[in-house]
Amino acid sequence: MASPSQIITLFLLLLGAFAEARDPFACDPKDATTSNLPFCRVSMPIPARVKDLLGRLTLQEKVRLLVNNAIAVPRLGIKGYEWWSEALHGVSNVGPGTKFGGAFPGATSFPQVITTAASFNATLWEAIGRVVSDEARAMYNGGAAGLTYWSPNVNIFRDPRWGRGQETPGEDPVVAGTYAASYVKGLQGSNGERLKVAACCKHFTAYDLDNWNGVDRFHFNAKVSKQDIEDTFDVPFKMCVQDGNVASVMCSYNQVNGVPTCADPNLLKKTVRGQWKLDGYIVSDCDSVGVFYNTQHYTSTPEEAAADAIKAGLDLDCGPFLAQYTENAVTRGLLNEADVNSALTNTLTVQMRLGMFDGEPSAQPFGNLGPKDVCTPAHQQLALEAARQGVVLLKNHNPSLPLSHLRHRTVAVIGPNSNATVTMIGNYAGVACGYTSPLQGIGNYAKTIHQMGCADVACADDTLFSEAINAARQADATVLVMGLDQSIEAEFKDRTGLLLPGRQQELVSKVALASKGPTILVLMSGGPIDVSFAKNDPRIGSILWAGYPGQAGGAAIADVLFGTTNPEGKLPMTWYPQGYVSNLLMTDMAMRSSPNRNYPGRTYRFYKGQVVYPFGHGLSYTNFVHTIASAPTVVSVPLDGHHRSGNATISGKWIKVNHAKCNKLTVGLQVDVKNTGSKDGTHTMLVFSTPPAGHWAPNKQLVAFAKVHVPAGSQERVGINIHVCKFLSVVDQSGVRRIPIGVHDLHIGGVKHSLSLQPATLGVIKT
Structure with missing residues (x-):
């Protein structure tokens, strides 16, 4: 019997021949009055x-x-265009730019980003991006999607309670930045000036609170030190722009140190476009400009808000605000038309890099992609492989896993997520090609009692506990x-x-006590969960x-x-005990601990x-x-030759990164990894550095x-x-x-290697 995914694949193939091709967005060769205008000439720069x-x-x-629609x-x-996909x-079907149905009933739904991040596999991240952009281009060609995608989310998972932490690559800046660059390269393709689709790294910056204890993201002013901003x-945003060459950056709802991010020229014009060279x-x-006028009351008039946003470096408004107030802002002298032209230059350039002004989509690169290229067996296999690589084994006592086909013929499958489908794809997902729930997956290996x-x-009561406990008593193993x-x-x-919601913990403990065979706890979540009870329970x-x-x-x-x-898989975020958050305000943005105010610090x-x-x-x-x-x-760390070196005390030695010759300054290691066990395995090797104390x-x-x-x-x-400059550096309190200089300890598993960084010339710059 065919699986649901096979049926959908066959359905897509049958529909492929009937998918309507998209008319040209602009420069239709059939329109003699416009097709010969200079902006339609592909041969021109x-x-x-x-x-x-x-x-x-x-x-x-x-x-x-200037707006998304x-x-x-x-x-x-030129036809209308919806920028928001x-x-x-x-x-995804979040945002009005994408529509499922007809020839495109679904698309491959990969693991949520936090799970994929647990693979620590940059090659996988880029491969997923390539598949997603294949399917996006196919849907665009069929008139069902746009070409500008406001993904990925590369914010730092700073606080374990954040509802959107699931969308991120976790708490480490280097992992998040590497993920950003890898996924963006997969989405955008490798053709330099030309784009397969246009990606967007969001939400810039210090955005990691949605709605906590009466404080929401629309009103929140993130008070962040220069050190934490830079450090x-x-x-991730800098790596996304400089290493990934992303086509877009999205500014966030919140203020940073009293200024809305979408109205801050220091963030947008000076940093993203100036220092990082966003192309x-x-x-x-969405509606950030309206938010900082209507909700944050940052300006006196809507025209001032429109002018502030555009002059700060904003090019496109997701929302109607700029369309409503920009013309009056120009008329009143708050804004020059040249500022509007500058914003449109950036958006129109991206549309042209996407080929939207090149005539027939079918005649362009990727013009042959269609329904047959969505939910293909290869794409769905990659989704399975990504899920396998993201599963993390947290505990394995005795060991209890893997289960045996011979000894564990009957498995009790219990829990509110035991037969989950839509839950498995998290948020910002589309319509999946098909689902294999945990119950179905386990059923392929053993007889199940569900x-x-x-x-x-929410597990509000124990009404269903007795049936679950009885199932565990009958089975050879319980999951x-x-x-x-x-x-x-x-x-x-x-x-x-x-903690686990409601009475889930009680259910787990009672089932484990009754279980005839080994008890395995499987957790679905974006954020970490305090499961100390299960970690310490020998029955689990x-x-x-x-x-x-x-x-x-x-x-x-x-x-697995x-x-x-x-x-x-390896955890991309710290799992804290419940006590960690008991007196910790989500609104406190400081990363470093402060014993003076009983502040624990954040992330590993x-x-x-x-x-x-x-x-x-x-x-x-x-x-x-x-x-x-x-x-x-x-x-040896060479100086760039433009700065004289002077002496410094040993305890205070350092070199400013912008005073060093950083271009090819790398440390090369060769590490032998031996598998001393009895099973083949893929090892995820993490290399940490402990800098000199300070x-x-x-x-x-x-x-x-x-x-x-x-x-x-x-x-x-x-x-x-x-x-060396990127990864063995630290940031001072001024954000420099x-x-x-001195001994950096590198840690790889249980092995430590001491590496001494020394200036190539006598003495060290100190300013």
């Missing part, structure tokens, strides 16, 4: 084409192009699939605590975290449970207290041993990560290159990045 088009538009037409300009043969982990919050456009989060135990994740869903953590909704043999594992999540979970897949880089599971934790069914085959013990420095920071497949009993050598 894009800047010249944009300049020609701008010269033909009236001010009234220009201001209606840009108007048509029929006299120039989303592709966080697959083509943490801006790192693209800056867009507001009981929900709780009516939903409890518990956790959260979008009713607990979501956009607009931050969590109040870190193993704990898996699956995040929100996407359309194939149930198959991936089952593959029965050992077809050897788990390789700055928090030193007790954890349930640390960042980077994840077990395997085999054992890996590291040996450093070669690594330097001393590295109040600027984190406890440790991730400086590199790599994946390596090692068959049982064999050994593989892995090369690691660490960019510096390289500490």
Whole structure:
């Protein structure tokens, strides 16, 4: 019998021939009055084409192009365009730019970003981006989607209660930045000037609160130090722009130090476009301009708000505000038409890089993609592989996993997420090609006895407990699939605590006490959960975290449970005990701990207290041993020649990053990874650095990560290159990045290597 995904694939193939091709957005070769205008000439440089088009538009037409639902300009043969589409982990139906149905009933739904991040696999991240952009282009060609996608979300998962933490690559800036650059490269393609689709890194910056304790994102003023901005919050965005060459950056709802991000020229014009050299456009989060006028009361008049946003560097408004008030702002002298032209130059350039002014879509690169290229078997296989790589084995006592086909013929599958489908794809998802729930996945390996135990994740009562306990008594093994869903953590909704909701913990403990065989706890969630009770309960043999594992999540979970897949995921965020958040305000943005005010600090880089599971934790069914085959013990840091060096005390030695020759300043290591166990496995190798002691420095920071497949009993050598200026530097209290001179300890698993950074000339700059 065909699976649901096979049926949908066949349905797509049958529909493929009937999909309508999209008419040209502009420059239709059949329209003789417009197709020969200079801005339609593909042979001309894009800047010249944009300049020609701008010269033909009236001010009234220009201001209606400053918003997401840009108007048509029929006299120039240009159709209307909806800029707002989303592709966080697959083509999404959030936003009006994408429509499912007809020839496109669904799209491949990959694991939520927090799960994919747990793979620590940049190659996978880029591969997912390529698949998503294939499907996006196919849907665009069929008239069902746009080409501008406001994804990915690369904000730092600063507080474990944040409802949108699930959308992010986790708490580490380097992981988030590497994810951003990798996924963006996959989405946008490798053709330099030309774009497959246009990606967008959001939400810039220090945005990580939705609605907590009466404070919402529309009113929140994030008070952030220069040190934390440079050291943490801006790192992923800078890497997204400079390493990923992203086509867009989105400014956020909140204020940063009293200024709305979408009205701050220091953030937009000076930093994103000036220092980082964004080659693209800056867009507001939806209705952000209206929010800072109507809700934050940042300006006296709406015209001032429109003028402030555009002069700050905003090019496009998701929302109607700029279309309503920009013309009056120009008329009143608050804004020059040249400022409007500058904004449109950036958006029109991206549209031309996408080929939207090149005539027939079918004649362009990617013009052959259609319904046959959506939900393909290869795409769905990648979704399954991504889910497998993202599953994290947190505990494996005795060990209890993997389960045996022979000994565990009957499995009790219990819990509110045990037969989950839509829950598995998290938020900002579209319509999946099909689903394999945990119950279905486990059913492919063993006979199942299914009981929900709780009516939903809220688990308000124990009405269904007795049936669940009875099922555990009968089965050879028990799998409890518990956790959260979008009713607990979501956009607009931050969590109040870190424990399992309602009476879930009680259900788990009672079922474990009654279970005849091993008890396995599987958790679905975006944020961390305090499961100390299960960690410390010997009756609960193993704990898996699956995040929100996407359309194939149930198959991936089952593959790990029965050992077809050897788990390789690592936690991309710290799992804290409930006590961590008891007196911790979400509104306090400081990253570093402060004993004077009893402030614990945030993320593994700055928090030193007790954890349930640390960042980077994840077990395997085999054992890996590291040996450093070669690594330097001393590295010279050359100065750029424009600064004289002077002496400094040993305790205060450092070099400003902008005073060093950084271009090719890397540390190369060769690490041997040996699999001393009995099962083949893929090892996720994390390399941390502990800088020389000092109040600027984190406890440790991730400086590199790599994946390596090692068959049982064999050994593989892995090369690691660490960019000194980027990853071995720290940031001072003024927001200046510096390289500490002295001993940096590199940690790889249980191995430590000491590396001494020394100035190439005598003495060190100190200013």
